[in-house]
Amino acid sequence: MKAARLHQYNQSLQIDEVDLPKPIGEEVIVKVGGAGVCHSDIHFMKGDWKDILSVKLPLTIGHETAGYVEEMGESVPCFSKGDAVAVFGGWGCGICQACKSGDEQLCNTPRWPGLSQYNGGYAEYLHVPSYRFLVKADGLDPKNIAPLTDAGLxxxxxxxxxxxxxxxxxxxxxxxxxxxxxxxxxxxxxxxxxxxxxxxxxxxxxxxxxxxxxxxxxxxxxxxxxxxxxxxxxxxxxxxxxxxxxxxxxxxxxxxxxxxxxxxxxxxxxxxxxxxxxxxxxxxxxxxxxSLWGNYNELTEVINLAKMNKLKILVNHYKLSDVGKAIGNLESGKIRGRAVLVP
Ligand SMILES: [Zn+2]
Ligand SMILES: [Zn+2]
Structure with missing residues (x-):
């Protein structure tokens, strides 16, 4: 599959051909419908946070993802292939005090796709470590609601x-x-x-x-x-x-x-x-x-607001291969709403 990866801080992303892992246990492969482009991605790519977030490059960027369930491990309940899903980005451990209180984005050992040692959504597929991080978004179009997972949350x-x-x-x-x-x-x-x-x-x-x-x-x-x-x-x-x-x-x-x-x-x-x-x-x-990001329940509330048609969602779609253009337009303030990559 194709993925836009950062090889070195302060350099443009490269579109690489990479292997897609086979999901086991609770893991899910999501076919990316849209990946929002966030200012945090630019900070990360510039190396502004390299002392805080220690990451080995290359890494696929992107923490605002929505798409469709493509493949699941053998222990995944309540999802089916083709389900539209929004991906909650705070992949917590599930057992620390923050996680147990519901705030997995504040986990003591956080895993954030595209901002930690886990590949993000600027790709054709996203490997999600557990179905627990997926919110059902039936009736909504992933390429429009991807920004709700961060910009909207x-x-x-x-x-x-x-x-x-x-x-x-x-x-x-x-x-x-x-x-x-x-x-x-x-x-x-x-x-x-x-x-x-x-x-x-x-x-x-x-x-x-x-x-x-x-x-x-x-x-x-x-x-x-x-x-x-x-x-x-x-x-x-x-x-x-x-x-x-x-x-x-x-x-x-x-x-x-x-x-x-x-x-x-x-x-x-x-x-x-x-x-x-x-x-x-x-x-x-x-x-x-x-206030940091949002928790899983809050994401379900935001997704439900979208289902109730209560939100004005402004998106500008770009091809994955145009990721450089999308980032450039965000940096120069030319985006109205959010730029979303559509692989
Ligand atoms: Zn963000
Ligand atoms: Zn935790």
């Missing part, structure tokens, strides 16, 4: 962590309307009746944020975010910031916009660190929350 978990803090009197702030931002806006409007303000950097993205349901949009190229937030919220400030970018700059701006008892949720991975002002944080009782 990660903001869902973040919004669920803060939905109890939100009501019609509150304001929520988001940075960016990229792969994750599109869904963050939608979940805020679906799960909690809050006023959503989205910060963007172009008129095109401002339009997109409105299409996704944002109540207010601030263009940070032409406006000062903190003073615009003051105007929109009548000096009240922001109750919840969900930062799907988490660059040093967005985090600093986010903190400056919080009202008393405000909460900031760190979701993105763009920055290195941010300075939390000690006195203001205590006097205002700020809350800081980290």
């Amino acid at each position: 990660t903001p869902y978990r973040a919004v669920k962590k803060v939905r109890h803090l939100l009501n019609p009197n509150t304001y929520s702030l988001l940075f960016g309307v990229g792969g994750l931002g599109c869904y963050a806006i939608q979940y805020l409007k679906l799960l909690s009746p809050t006023n959503v303000i989205t910060v963007v950097r172009s008129e095109d993205k401002a339009k997109l944020a409105k299409e996704m349901g944002s109540d207010f949009v601030i263009n940070s190229k032409t406006n000062d975010v903190v003073s615009e937030v003051k105007k929109i919220t009548f000096n009240q400030g922001i109750d919840v910031v969900i930062d799907v970018v988490s660059s040093n700059e967005t985090l600093t701006t986010g903190i400056s916009c919080l009202r008393k008892k405000g909460t900031i949720v760190l979701v993105g991975l763009m920055g290195t660190s941010f300075n939390l002002p000690v006195v203001e944080s205590v006097l205002n009782e700020f809350n800081v929350i980290g």
Whole structure:
């Protein structure tokens, strides 16, 4: 089968012909219908995380996969060949405290396809170590729902962590309307009746944020975010910031916009660190929350929202052989929604 593999950090992916393992026991081979292209893939390929994630190259990239069950080991119940499935990417050990509590993406010994020593979905087939990591997606098209396994899942978990803090009197702030931002806006409007303000950097993205349901949009190229937030919220400030970018700059701006008892949720991975002002944080009782990916149950909830036709899913399809073009377009901000490789 064909697979787009990274041979060396900071180099383009190569389309290689590789062997497909025979599934045994609980293992499943999924015929890839779509593989989402994520900013994390770019970080990984550049070697930004090579000291944190020790991986032997070559490796097939891709952690946002959906497809069809192709072949199963002898101990796989409840799936049949041809079933449409979304692949949950937090392949936990199943027995540590995080796994037992349901949060396998936080496993003590995590296995993430395409980001650890397990090959990912930029390929014709994906070898999944257990049927436990598959979510049935009957009626949905894998090439459209692949991004729901990360871009659509990660903001869902973040919004669920803060939905109890939100009501019609509150304001929520988001940075960016990229792969994750599109869904963050939608979940805020679906799960909690809050006023959503989205910060963007172009008129095109401002339009997109409105299409996704944002109540207010601030263009940070032409406006000062903190003073615009003051105007929109009548000096009240922001109750919840969900930062799907988490660059040093967005985090600093986010903190400056919080009202008393405000909460900031760190979701993105763009920055290195941010300075939390000690006195203001205590006097205002700020809350800081980290949120990683999503768990299996949350993925089933997201897939069900898609089945209920509640989600606007924006995808741009690329052939597997055009993986370089897809990555280039993501890096230069040309993608509306998510780029998805279709082998
Ligand atoms: Zn990702
Ligand atoms: Zn575990």
